[in-house]
Amino acid sequence: MVPLIWGSFRMPIIRGTCANDKPIADIVLAPVISAVGCVEGVPSFANFHMTPLRALLDTGADGTSISTTVAQTHQLTNLGRRTVVGIGGPVMKRTWGVFVGFLFDQNTDFEGDNYHAKSVFAVPDAKLAVELPPNGWFDVIIGRDILTMYDFYMKRGGHWELHLS
Amino acid sequence: MSQVQQLEIDRNYQFFVDYAPTILDQHRGEYALLRNRECVAIFPTLLEAVSEAAARFKDEPYSIQEVADGPVDLGFFSHADHQGDLR
Numbered sequence: 547m548v549p550l551i552w553g554s555f556r557m558p559i560i561r562g563t564c565a566n567d568k569p570i571a572d573i574v575l576a577p578v579i580s581a582v583g584c585v586e587g588v589p590s591f592a593n594f595h596m597t598p599l600r601a602l603l604d605t606g607a608d609g610t611s612i613s614t615t616v617a618q619t620h621q622l623t624n625l626g627r628r629t630v631v632g633i634g635g636p637v638m639k640r641t642w643g644v645f646v647g648f649l650f651d652q653n654t655d656f657e658g659d660n661y662h663a664k665s666v667f668a669v670p671d672a673k674l675a676v677e678l679p680p681n682g683w684f685d686v687i688i689g690r691d692i693l694t695m696y697d698f699y700m701k702r703g704g705h706w707e708l709h710l711s
Numbered sequence: 712m713s714q715v716q717q718l719e720i721d722r723n724y725q726f727f728v729d730y731a732p733t734i735l736d737q738h739r740g741e742y743a744l745l746r747n748r749e750c751v752a753i754f755p756t757l758l759e760a761v762s763e764a765a766a767r768f769k770d771e772p773y774s775i776q777e778v779a780d781g782p783v784d785l786g787f788f789s790h791a792d793h794q795g796d797l798r
Contacts, residue, residue, distance in 0.1 A: 607786030627724040629782040
């Protein structure tokens with residue numbers, strides 16, 4: 547399946563500088579099940595909640611996880627359970643099905659003037675995201691299930707790049 | 712989420728904990744569709760599992776589990792001290 551990009555045919559590169567030593571990217575989410583019995587076969591622009599969420603890019607995480615608060619506001623459907631590594635031992639958490647989209651800046655030319663616009667790069671595969679307790683740090687963790695689909699670079703000075711190609 | 716759905720998820724999970732090791736070698740990383748403490752089918756992608764569940768069960772309760780062994784590691788969050796605000 548080809549990744550969906552709105553407003554561009556080029557593969558985007560997301561760049562950032564680590565805030566508090568952590569790489570944070572802006573993302574959006576769409577539910578796999580938007581209503582009872584209604585399955586979204588592909589991520590569509592209309593289904594993404596366009597409120598940006600703070601996502602930690604974490605190569606030490608096995609998979610994607612989403613805070614309970616975000617799951618509620620995005621009306622995600624609980625699909626199952628998953629045991630999670632915790633400080634005090636394994637704990638059982640809920641799981642939700644989601645599509646993930648990365649927000650990136652795009653230069654557009656409108657009547658000769660250049661503008662910056664936000665576009666969405668949608669990860670084509672739906673992910674079974676694990677419950678993340680509400681916290682003040684970030685809304686989502688993007689783990690190796692997504693990062694290994696692309697090229698993620700950490701550079702000197704705390705700069706990072708995610709090549710979505 | 713209704714209590715009926717939550718109960719179905721919990722019951723299916725209890726079943727799946729014992730069932731998963733028997734299918735792990737052949738279906739690691741795939742997705743099991745569960746209903747009434749039985750594995751209905753296994754699919755290579757989550758989307759296929761959700762689509763089949765929606766078509767077959769409509770609004771009846773079911774659950775979906777990834778076929779995996781051991782607990783999932785949430786990386787930073789699994790090992791961090793959940794105190795304070797790092798922003």
